[in-house]
Amino acid sequence: MRPPRLDQPFVTGVIKTAAGPVPRVSKVFSGTDRIGAFKVRWGIRRTRYRVDAGLYAIGEPTAESPVFVTANYKLTFDLLRRAIASIDGWILVLDTLGINVWCAAGKGTFGTDELVERIEASRLAGIVNHRKLILPQLGGPGVAGHEVKRRSGFQVVYGPVEAEEIPLFLEKGLKAKERMRRKDFGFMERLALVPMEVVPAVRLGLPVAAGLFALCFLLGGLSLSRALECFAVPAGAIGTSILAGTVLTPVLLPWLPGRAFSVKGLVTGILSALLLIPLVRGSGVLETAFLLVSIPAMSAYLAMNFTGSSTFTSLSGVKKEMRFALPLEIGGVGAGLLMWIIALLGG
Amino acid sequence: MRPMVYLKDVVTLTHIPELCSGCGICLSVCPREVLQRLNGKVRIARRDACIECGACQRNCPHGAVTVKAGVGCASALINQMLGRKKACCVVGD
Numbered sequence: 001m002r003p004p005r006l007d008q009p010f011v012t013g014v015i016k017t018a019a020g021p022v023p024r025v026s027k028v029f030s031g032t033d034r035i036g037a038f039k040v041r042w043g044i045r046r047t048r049y050r051v052d053a054g055l056y057a058i059g060e061p062t063a064e065s066p067v068f069v070t071a072n073y074k075l076t077f078d079l080l081r082r083a084i085a086s087i088d089g090w091i092l093v094l095d096t097l098g099i100n101v102w103c104a105a106g107k108g109t110f111g112t113d114e115l116v117e118r119i120e121a122s123r124l125a126g127i128v129n130h131r132k133l134i135l136p137q138l139g140g141p142g143v144a145g146h147e148v149k150r151r152s153g154f155q156v157v158y159g160p161v162e163a164e165e166i167p168l169f170l171e172k173g174l175k176a177k178e179r180m181r182r183k184d185f186g187f188m189e190r191l192a193l194v195p196m197e198v199v200p201a202v203r204l205g206l207p208v209a210a211g212l213f214a215l216c217f218l219l220g221g222l223s224l225s226r227a228l229e230c231f232a233v234p235a236g237a238i239g240t241s242i243l244a245g246t247v248l249t250p251v252l253l254p255w256l257p258g259r260a261f262s263v264k265g266l267v268t269g270i271l272s273a274l275l276l277i278p279l280v281r282g283s284g285v286l287e288t289a290f291l292l293v294s295i296p297a298m299s300a301y302l303a304m305n306f307t308g309s310s311t312f313t314s315l316s317g318v319k320k321e322m323r324f325a326l327p328l329e330i331g332g333v334g335a336g337l338l339m340w341i342i343a344l345l346g347g
Numbered sequence: 348m349r350p351m352v353y354l355k356d357v358v359t360l361t362h363i364p365e366l367c368s369g370c371g372i373c374l375s376v377c378p379r380e381v382l383q384r385l386n387g388k389v390r391i392a393r394r395d396a397c398i399e400c401g402a403c404q405r406n407c408p409h410g411a412v413t414v415k416a417g418v419g420c421a422s423a424l425i426n427q428m429l430g431r432k433k434a435c436c437v438v439g440d
Contacts, residue, residue, distance in 0.1 A: 106400065106418045140376035140402030141416065158375050176375070183378035185351060259354050261421075308420025312379070314399040315417030317354040322421055 001121035004052035004093070010081070015057040019123035024057045027085040033078050040075055041192060043199045046098075049074045053095035055122035059088035063129040066170065068159075069115065070136065071096040071104050083163035087170065090128065094118055105142030112144050116151045125153070134159045134166070134174070137181060185311045190250045193309045197246035201302050205238045219344055233280055233287055234340060241295050244272040245302025250309075261310070262325035265303020269296030286343035290336045297332025300325060350379075350396070358397040359415040362390065366411035373403035373412050382412075 004023050006014060009032060011023040040046045050072050058081065067090040070080045077093060084091075094114045096104035104110035115133075119125070135143060137158045145156035160169050160180035169176055212234045213227065220226040248268040249256065256264035273295040277288055304325055307313040360381065367389055373382050374389065382403065383392035389411075391397075401416025 102400075103418075105402075106416075137376060137402075138378060140378075140406055141400045142405070144405050145372065146406070146408040161378055178380065181375065181378065182350070182380055254351055259352070305422045305425075308418065308422050310419075312351050312396070312398055313353045313419030314358050314397060315419050316357040316359055316399060316415070318419040318421050318424060320354055320357050322424060 001054070001117070002052075003122070004054035004056060008051060010051075010078075011056075015061070017127045019126040022055050022057045022090075022127070025081055025091065027058065027081070029078060029082050033074075037075055037078065042195045048098065050098040051077045051093060053093045053118065055124060055127070056091040056093065057089075058084060058091055061088045061090050063127065065089045065128065066134055067092055067124065067128060067132070068134050068166070069094065069139070071099065071101045071110055073098050073100045073104075076100045079163045080166075083166050086167060090124075092118060092122060092124065092133070101136045102138040102141075105139045108142050110139050111142040112147050112151075115143055115148055119152045119154060131155055132157055132174075134169075136163070137161045137176075138183065183311045185253075187251070190253060193306075194247055194250055197250060197302070197306060197309065198242065200305075201242045201246045205242055209235055209238055215341075216344070230344060233290070236276060236280065237291055237294050237336075238298070240272045240276050241269060241298035241302065244268040244295065245299035246306070248272070249299070249303040250306050253306075253310075260304075260321045260325060261307050261313075262300040262304045262321060262329065265300040265306075266296045268303070269299025272299065284343060286339045286346070290340040290343065293332050293339070294336025297329045297336065301329040301333075304329070352395050353398070353419070355395050358394060358399055359413075360391060360394060360397045360399065360403075361413050363411050363413070364388065364390075366409045368409055368411070370408070372406045372408070376402035376406050378402070 006023050010026050012026045013024045014021040015024050036049060040049045051074050053072050065088050068080060068084060069092045070077055072093050072095055080091065094110055096109045099107070099109065101110050131154050133154050134157050138161055140158060143156060148154060148156050157174050159166055160176045161183050162180070165180045169180065213231045216230040217224070217227040220230050245265045245268070249261070249265045252268065253264065256267055258264050258267065273291050276295070277291055280287065280291065304321065307318050362382070369387060369389055371384060371389065374384060378400070379393070379396040379398055381391060381393050381397045382389055397414070398419060399414050399416055401414055403412040404414050404416060
């Protein structure tokens with residue numbers, strides 16, 4: 001385990017300690033950090049947005065200063081860095097392969113073994129004279145506090161869910177109020193997740209659209225203008241489904257009826273299809289039926305995929321939802337496609 | 348606003364009072380206020396709010412809380428069904 005590199009852009013200097021030099025991180029959230037955060041929200045180089053694992057200093061920490069443990073996803077690291085800008089402390093970054101704390105804890109990479117090894121490799125015991133580590137509460141699924149204590153001598157203290165609450169948590173003598181222990185899923189948080197729902201859906205939709213266009217071209221007598229005319233309907237259906245399933249559903253989540261995400265996506269899909277139908281000129285019964293069946297089915301499927309980004313679904317629940325929803329979604333898309341092809345051949 | 352709750356009567360969470368020392372670490376790690384202390388005893392108060400993250404089970408020194416822990420992520424399950432290795436939070440790699 002190498003110590004963290006000093007040439008990372010957010011490192012502003014070095015602090016000398018009993019266990020050797022420790023890089024000091026900037027308290028400033030720079031333009032580069034902002035651009036980086038924006039890019040990963042759109043999935044650009046997301047898995048490579050990492051900082052080196054190991055020990056860092058923030059401010060002017062001493063042997064008594066608190067130690068904060070976090071993941072090596074730079075978006076996570078930056079959130080912590082901003083939240084504790086007013087605090088002199090130590091930051092112990094675990095190697096979570098560039099994944100955020102909660103997801104990494106679920107996979108075990110933000111885990112007991114990694115934490116114990118990282119404590120040893122960074123020689124933390126020689127740098128601080130207390131034996132307490134402040135962990136993000138959402139690291140809990142991966143870290144067994146009592147095992148860390150037994151193996152390293154360090155006591156795990158679970159801090160608040162949100163990093164912004166850390167200063168208050170310290171003020172209260174390492175006590176979190178009930179509110180600080182609860183993971184919410186507010187409007188802005190859902191909105192920030194929308195791009196990472198849209199991007200994969202578009203990636204899935206583009207080859208499908210290309211295939212349908214080719215079909216229009218072949219069945220439309222190899223005429224480009226007729227192909228475009230015929231392609232407009234399925235293209236509209238795909239676009240509307242992506243809008244309903246990956247934008248409207250996440251944003252409107254608490255206000256949509258039903259508990260299953262597929263049901264919520266079905267509702268936004270039906271409403272969106274009803275809005276789209278009057279815009280499709282001169283469509284026949286079959287084309288209208290195609291839109292009414294395929295859009296809700298696709299929207300329900302895409303909405304179902306938002307379960308993983310949400311903060312309140314369980315594995316048992318998602319398995320149950322998929323058992324009833326997935327066959328209906330596939331059936332709906334299949335039936336819609338069949339109607340569209342019949343309309344195409346008939347027209 | 349009231350916190351959102353997923354499907355009813357599905358979660359695998361159990362609490363075994365005979366093994367519980369009442370230390371309350373499970374209350375600190377639960378992000379959904381599923382467990383509560385009532386008259387000094389820990390109990391499951393909001394079962395349907397549980398997301399099976401497994402934090403309580405992992406941190407209980409006495410094995411008094413059990414749950415089939417996992418991530419409630421449909422795309423991870425679909426990837427698994429299709430025989431792909433990648434799961435929800437990790438795209439690529």
